[in-house]
Amino acid sequence: MRDGKEPKVENRRSVVLDFDGTVTESDLLDRAALEFGDPAVYDEVEHGLDGGRLPLREVITREFEPVTAPLEEVIAWPSTRRASDAASASSSAQPRPTAGTSTSSRAASRS
Numbered sequence: 631m632r633d634g635k636e637p638k639v640e641n642r643r644s645v646v647l648d649f650d651g652t653v654t655e656s657d658l659l660d661r662a663a664l665e666f667g668d669p670a671v672y673d674e675v676e677h678g679l680d681g682g683r684l685p686l687r688e689v690i691t692r693e694f695e696p697v698t699a700p701l702e703e704v705i706a707w708p709s710t711r712r713a714s715d716a717a718s719a720s721s722s723a724q725p726r727p728t729a730g731t732s733t734s735s736r737a738a739s740r741s
Contacts, residue, residue, distance in 0.1 A: 658708060659690065666704055668696040 646653065663672050675692045678684035684692075697704070 659693075661711075662704060662707065663693040663697070665707065666697045666699045667693055671696055 675689045
C-alpha cells in the first residue's frame with residue numbers, strides 16, 4: 631500500500647481436519663461411529679474408555695468394526711453435513727451438544 635494501491639488479495643482456503651476433537655466442537659470420529667456404526671457398541675466402549683478399562687486403540691477399533699458403509703460414503707459424509715450444521719449453528723444462540731461425550735477423554739488418552 632505504499633504506492634496507494636490496495637494489495638492484491640488472493641482467494642485462499644484452508645482445510646482443517648480434526649479427528650480427535652481438540653480444536654473442533656464435535657469429534658468427527660465419534661460422529662462417524664454413531665452415524666455409520668452401532669450406537670450400542672459405541673456407548674459400551676466409550677464407557678470402558680471413560681472408566682479406564684479399555685485403551686483408546688481398542689475403543690476406536692471396536693467402534694468402527696460395525697461400520698459397513700462404503701468408504702466413499704463415509705469420506706463424503708462430513709462435507710454433506712457441513713451446510714446443515716452451519717445452518718443449525720447460526721439459528722441457535724445456545725451451544726449445540728456434540729455427538730461424542732468423551733472427547734476430553736480421548737484427548738487426555740493421547741497425551
